[in-house]
Amino acid sequence: MKTSVCCSILVVLILVSFLENGHLCVADPTDGFTPVPLTDANFKLQKPYDIPLEDRYSYKDGVHRFWVYNKDKPFKPDSTTRPRTEIRISHYWLLIAVGLVLVNILSTLPVWKFKGYTFVPSGTSGVSIMQIHGATMGATTLQLRMYKLGDIRYYRCSLVAADLYHRWVRVNVIHDVVDKGKVTVFIDGVKKFVVKDQGPGNLYFKCGVYAAPFGSSNYMESRCRGIKLFKK
Template sequence: MKASNCYKLFIIVVIFCLKDHWFICGADPTDGFTRVPLTDENLDLQKPYNIPLSQRYNYSDGIRSFWVYNKDKSFKPDSNTRPRTEVRIKGHDYSSGIWQFEGYAFVPTGTSGVTIVQIHGAAEGATTLQLRIYNGNMRYYRYNLVATDLYDKWFRVNVIHDVGKGKITVFIDGEEKFVVNDQGPGHLYYKCGVYAAPAKSSNFMESRWRDIKLFKK
């Protein structure tokens, strides 16, 4: 009888342990954040200045497709930046607080040497974060490896910027993958799409996005 009670107690303890473990594993990057409403007016599209938007962007069934060629022009005639087709989240620029970008991305095989997410603005330089795809892997600029094997599948991207602490945290599919110091204070905002890297970009670059969201704390 005592053995039976001990067994029942053991089962109860195991269940509670598994339950607690599930809650730990199930923690979401957006927990504790408040969603910021976004409309089409908040999504400012940038593309090579000399061609129609429809030749580098498509929006259908909730999916935004961005593509660009390595030899495309910049987004304005007087810019010497690399070619891009991106959405810039406007109306929610920030210089303080804790902000988070979320979106689901898809990068087809062959797209390489391209930034798919940026935080624009920094104390020095143009950006405080670039997440680039090189041969199916994601890197911080061209340096630290963030995630691998991302071609031809949807993956969730969450980027948290704690301006006060000067920290940026990157999650892929809900798992923390990378933490880095930011590039100092500035006029900051998020972007996503395709922006050709300075070197070793593929001729054709594409990313697709859905469920783009913004949060703050």
């Protein structure tokens, strides 16, 4: 009897140790990666150019909160891009090169990983909550967009994960430039999506809210915490 009770307690303790934010936590895919030091200087905030930052962004208790409206201005007067309030993380892992120079750079590139927790309130739709900016073709390599029903999609196409509204979600994105330009997305520690990248460019991670070209709700919000970068 005592043995049975002890075993039950042990099982409960093990389960509790794996719980994170009220959900059973799956392994964090960080094996072989080295943390990259980040300071406030690495976080470059972008917001509609005609209003104060505090009208579209707040930071409290370790949580970055971003919000934007569909009719807001872009981040600078001469831009034709959509409204945004985002953090641009100023670590670059490939500059555009050509010919043999590109081959030499690629051979020494690290693999980069973004890790963070994101929270999107119900009703926010048609918004990129995380990006890899830079590409040979187009402006970005990856956009993770939130659409209706809490679905995260690769741009507006492939479904990455569903039913993620109104809860904290751990997002890991690994970009391996050397291995055929492979981008891998993990949600709560589970591999959900793999895609080829868009070619070399001036690459860096972003997170926050960036209105999609269509289907954006009038009000868009996301929150981020625990933002970290790794490389190997």
